[in-house]
């Protein structure tokens with residue numbers, strides 16, 4: 001266990017997916033965490049799960065992390081600033097301009113507040129979805145404003161670094177424009193793609209492979225949360241969607257008569273544009289992921305996954321993550337396993353020596 005930067009205690013308000021993940025990550029570094037939530041059930045689950053303890057009179061948190069839905073973020077930040085005059089406060093809401101504007105309107109003491117946003121999450125909320133390693137290697141934006149300097153908010157930087165995330169400084173405006181493109185519009189497109197499936201025939205749905213699953217994973221996200229996020233960042237999201245509508249029209253036109261002169265070139269240019277865009281992403285899973293993955297082909301027979309995991313254990317390699325892919329009717333499953341990068345070469349060779357087929 002490395003030394004932590006934060007001294008603590010850290011108070012976490014809202015212990016759903018984000019709050020519980022922050023709590024678990026900090027507890028893993030022995031930092032004292034104090035939990036609060038409007039839902040007694042969520043609070044109980046997060047405590048039982050090991051994310052921290054309940055609040056007590058006389059608590060003096062160094063830092064408060066507000067992890068509640070966007071529409072109540074400013075209200076709760078204002079309340080916490082008033083209740084704990086010695087604490088620095090941040091929030092993790094997915095939009096940054098709206099909460100800051102509301103705090104200004106409320107006359108809150110924002111000289112102790114900077115909003116932040118980890119670009120890490122899952123499509124499923126609630127404390128049971130919390131993960132201590134959720135933030136490792138992920139960008140975490142700190143959205144500055146002129147009532148506080150970064151130096152005064154050092155505890156927020158410490159939080160981000162203690163949780164293994166990558167600190168990114170930007171203004172709230174830059175943040176909201178950026179996430180419209182890389183997070184909010186992707187959610188909309190994923191939703192629309194998945195919505196197309198609601199009336200589809202089972203025979204078509206049975207053909208779904210990993211491509212569709214990759215682009216529709218976040219369509220399973222919580223509508224209540226996303227109504228708030230999209231509403232609070234409507235203009236930037238709308239602007240990207242308008243450009244996207246032009247893109248769609250161009251693609252539709254290019255397919256109108258595939259035999260027409262130049263039609264194939266137009267389609268090829270669109271596809272090449274996609275290649276160029278995806279190549280600009282910093283790593284498949286975001287920046288600096290700590291783990292490398294490899295894919296092992298597994299025969300569709302009872303006990304095969306157990307045998308693979310046992311072999312990995314015997315080779316003394318720690319499995320960091322496991323993802324199984326299996327299409328209906330296929331005789332082969334694909335196990336994507338994530339391990340530390342330095343273990344990949346040896347594991348590949350030794351698993352191959354034990355008869356496993358490595359797909360990549």
Ligand SMILES: NC(=O)c1ccc[n+]([C@@H]2O[C@H](COP(=O)([O-])OP(=O)(O)OC[C@H]3O[C@@H](n4cnc5c(N)ncnc54)[C@H](O)[C@@H]3O)[C@@H](O)[C@H]2O)c1
Pocket residue numbers: 013014015016017018019036037038039042067068069070072073076092093094095117118119120121122123124125126127225229
């Ligand atoms: N889900 C993601 O992937 C993700 C990623 C990054 C940031 N965020 C942001 O994090 C915040 C929390 O999202 P989440 O996914 O953890 O949601 P969640 O639904 O899992 O958790 C929210 C928690 O806040 C509690 N809560 C609601 N109103 C409250 C109030 N007034 N006072 C105290 N507690 C209250 C709820 O009971 C719940 O436990 C949101 O602002 C969201 O924009 C979410």
Ligand SMILES: O=C(O)C(=O)C[C@]1(C(=O)O)C=C[C@@H](O)C=C1
Pocket residue numbers: 093094118119120121122123124182183184218
């Ligand atoms: O990967 C997911 O499931 C997410 O929900 C992640 C994601 C994102 O778009 O990157 C979604 C919204 C949050 O504000 C931050 C992260």
